[in-house]
Amino acid sequence: MEASFLAVSTIWLLMIIAATTATYDAEINNRRNLLANGLGSKPPMGWNSWNHFSCMIDEKMIRETADALVSTGLAKLGYEYVNIDDCWAEISRDEKGYLVPKKSTFPSGMKALADYVHRKGLKLGIYSDAGYFTCSKQMPGSLGHEEQDAKTFASWGIDYLKYDNCNNGGSKPLVRYPVMTQALMNAGRPIFFSLCEWGDMHPATWGYKIGNSWRTTNDISDNWDSMVSRADQNEVYAEYARPGGWNDPDMLEIGNGGMTKDEYIVHFSLWAISKAPLLIGCDVRNTTKDIMDIIANKEAIAINQDKLGIQAKKVRMEGDWEVWAGPLSKYRVAVVILNRGAWRTAITAHWDDVGIPVGSTVVARDVWEHKTLKTRFVGNLTATIDPHACKLYVLKPVS
Numbered sequence: 574m575e576a577s578f579l580a581v582s583t584i585w586l587l588m589i590i591a592a593t594t595a596t597y598d599a600e601i602n603n604r605r606n607l608l609a610n611g612l613g614s615k616p617p618m619g620w621n622s623w624n625h626f627s628c629m630i631d632e633k634m635i636r637e638t639a640d641a642l643v644s645t646g647l648a649k650l651g652y653e654y655v656n657i658d659d660c661w662a663e664i665s666r667d668e669k670g671y672l673v674p675k676k677s678t679f680p681s682g683m684k685a686l687a688d689y690v691h692r693k694g695l696k697l698g699i700y701s702d703a704g705y706f707t708c709s710k711q712m713p714g715s716l717g718h719e720e721q722d723a724k725t726f727a728s729w730g731i732d733y734l735k736y737d738n739c740n741n742g743g744s745k746p747l748v749r750y751p752v753m754t755q756a757l758m759n760a761g762r763p764i765f766f767s768l769c770e771w772g773d774m775h776p777a778t779w780g781y782k783i784g785n786s787w788r789t790t791n792d793i794s795d796n797w798d799s800m801v802s803r804a805d806q807n808e809v810y811a812e813y814a815r816p817g818g819w820n821d822p823d824m825l826e827i828g829n830g831g832m833t834k835d836e837y838i839v840h841f842s843l844w845a846i847s848k849a850p851l852l853i854g855c856d857v858r859n860t861t862k863d864i865m866d867i868i869a870n871k872e873a874i875a876i877n878q879d880k881l882g883i884q885a886k887k888v889r890m891e892g893d894w895e896v897w898a899g900p901l902s903k904y905r906v907a908v909v910i911l912n913r914g915a916w917r918t919a920i921t922a923h924w925d926d927v928g929i930p931v932g933s934t935v936v937a938r939d940v941w942e943h944k945t946l947k948t949r950f951v952g953n954l955t956a957t958i959d960p961h962a963c964k965l966y967v968l969k970p971v972s
């Protein structure tokens with residue numbers, strides 16, 4: 574008697590679990606492609622205030638950043654979004670429920686700032702949160718105000734919305750984020766929609782229908798371990814990235830001082846090959862030549878912006894030695910050879926790992942040396958790599 578009761582209860586339990594899982598899958602699969610804004614055919618490029626300035630932002634600094642993007646030549650290379658992160662608004666909405674730019678730091682308001690940025694040929698991004706307050710708790714989130722806020726952003730001329738996940742009352746991202754997607758679609762202005770859900774509920778598997786990019790990780794910090802671990806976590810979802818919707822391992826730390834030049838080159842190489850958003854996170858008004866050489870590397874940017882839009886994967890890993898590779902247009906392949914260890918070492922990329930026919934002869938372009946190597950490579954390419962450093966190649970089979 575007891576045994577059969579146990580068996581029946583177990584079957585019931587299994588059925589309930591199966592039904593719940595099926596409902597969740599259906600919830601994802603049946604969701605219409607809500608977002609049809611035509612944006613994000615390439616990974617977005619620009620700048621964001623958070624990594625360097627945190628809450629210490631104001632309109633003067635934003636204007637100066639827009640000026641600097643133009644005067645340094647970064648704008649010409651494709652860095653077009655000037656993105657204001659958390660802390661731009663007053664703690665309370667006005668009597669009609671509208672968000673109010675903080676009077677002490679953004680006295681001219683966002684419309685004037687957007688006009689300024691647009692006159693420079695750039696685009697303005699803003700930040701909100703799918704919760705009652707943003708992560709800093711210094712301004713309201715948009716939960717329950719999605720339509721109103723999306724219309725407000727559109728009326729200001731905003732071009733990009735980063736949408737965070739703090740203080741949300743415990744409801745699921747899949748409930749909260751699509752409401753803003755729909756609101757943006759109703760707002761009458763194409764606004765790039767960047768989901769900042771930190772990878773909690775595997776947004777790579779559903780983000781494409783809702784946003785133009787989705788964070789796959791928690792926040793990056795300006796150090797080697799944090800940076801490479803973000804790249805690792807993001808790599809798992811490579812199959813899900815495509816034109817219109819990108820995996821986002823968080824913004825760049827290059828230029829903030831916590832890593833060596835080689836480590837920052839690894840950072841940029843991995844972000845480029847992973848088709849990650851290239852959002853500069855340093856003070857572009859004061860950059861050194863070393864930093865400019867990294868973030869302004871045209872050839873690395875071209876890998877990121879390649880029209881195929883295919884995210885690279887780790888194709889071989891032996892302890893601290895790694896090879897990452899991904900196809901590019903014109904039958905080329907981008908390859909990162911990475912030494913994560915503490916000793917200088919020789920690492921080999923094999924054609925059958927990187928996706929080149931085994932018998933092919935290959936011409937290799939070294940993206941950081943800006944040199945096409947004289948050697949023609951057959952079957953593989955070996956490079957000697959310093960600790961915490963990498964090589965980034967574009968390989969082209971010639972026979």
Ligand code: GLA
Pocket residue numbers: 623658659707708709737769791792
């Ligand atoms: C979260 C986000 C960060 C940044 C901060 C702002 O932590 O993941 O990128 O926007 O909030 O408070």
